[in-house]
Amino acid sequence: MxxxxxxxxxxxxxxxxxxxxxxxxxxxxxxxxxxxxxxxxxxxxxxxxxxxxxxxxxxxxxxxxxxxxxxxxQPAMGRDANTPEWVQHIAFEVPSMDALLAAKAHLEAEGITVLGPTHHGIFKSIYFFDPNGHRLELAANIGTPEQLAELARVARPMLDEWSQTKRAPRHAAWLHAPEFQEGAE
Known part of the structure; x- marks a missing residue:
């Protein structure tokens, strides 16, 4: 349809x-x-x-x-004081972990403060700010097709549970398990 x-x-x-x-x-x-x-x-x-x-x-x-x-x-730029600065960001994909690490080195050579890499289960990211105060993210995908399929399978149940409880559902807790994080590229 x-x-x-x-x-x-x-x-x-x-x-x-x-x-x-x-x-x-x-x-x-x-x-x-x-x-x-x-x-x-x-x-x-x-x-x-x-x-x-x-x-x-x-x-x-x-x-x-x-x-x-x-x-x-217009008045000077501001930001929503009620939204943490980590929430609103622009994320760009890079093709590999090597590219992510090379980007981090380049950014730091430009004098830019970089946070990360941060492990998100199926991707790793670095974070930094542009001259306007917009938070930027570069992300390298590391998830397997099986992991992506499992996340797709639990997406609706996670959203439904969140809508009822406003607490983090544990449907994809494996993303943050120590053994998964240590073994991820």
């Missing part, structure tokens, strides 16, 4: 930035993204409101686009 909405991929994800040129430079230099497009307008096309902006687009590879808005006439 097909759905009424036919999605083909994410066109782009947009965030706010403090300085469009600094942001583009960071993502090109630090993460190797390609700056592809910029739009500057004085009026918002969807609302007609006066609100000058620069909208920049960076290709992350694989048809994935990350965009930013610089809004010079």
């Amino acid at each position: 097909s759905h009424a909405v036919q999605l083909s991929r994410i066109h782009h994800v947009a965030y706010r930035c403090k300085d469009a040129a600094e942001t583009v430079g960071f993502y090109e230099r630090v993460l190797g993204m390609t700056f592809t497009t910029a739009f500057a307008e004085d009026h918002v096309p969807s609302t007609g409101a006066y609100d000058p902006y620069m909208h920049v687009f960076l290709d992350c590879g694989g048809g994935n686009v990350l965009a930013f808005f610089e809004l010079p006439e």
Whole structure:
């Protein structure tokens, strides 16, 4: 059965930035993204409101686009004080653990503080911040097809239990078992 909405991929994800040129430079230099497009307008096309902006687009590879808005006439950027900074982040996939470790070395050579690698059972990640305060994650998949199948199998029961209890269900506790973490690449 097909759905009424036919999605083909994410066109782009947009965030706010403090300085469009600094942001583009960071993502090109630090993460190797390609700056592809910029739009500057004085009026918002969807609302007609006066609100000058620069909208920049960076290709992350694989048809994935990350965009930013610089809004010079809006109040300074902030963040949701009620949401921990670790929650809202942008995660990018790297092809292997070797690539993850090479990325970490590159980031640290750029003077960027990096947390990790952190083991998440089926992937390992490193974390750092861009110049705008957005938390970024690089993740290398390490899960087996069997592990991924088991996670898919327990996804609905975990969500249902969480919805009833608001406590972490133990359906995938094996992800954090010491023997699993020690044996993972």
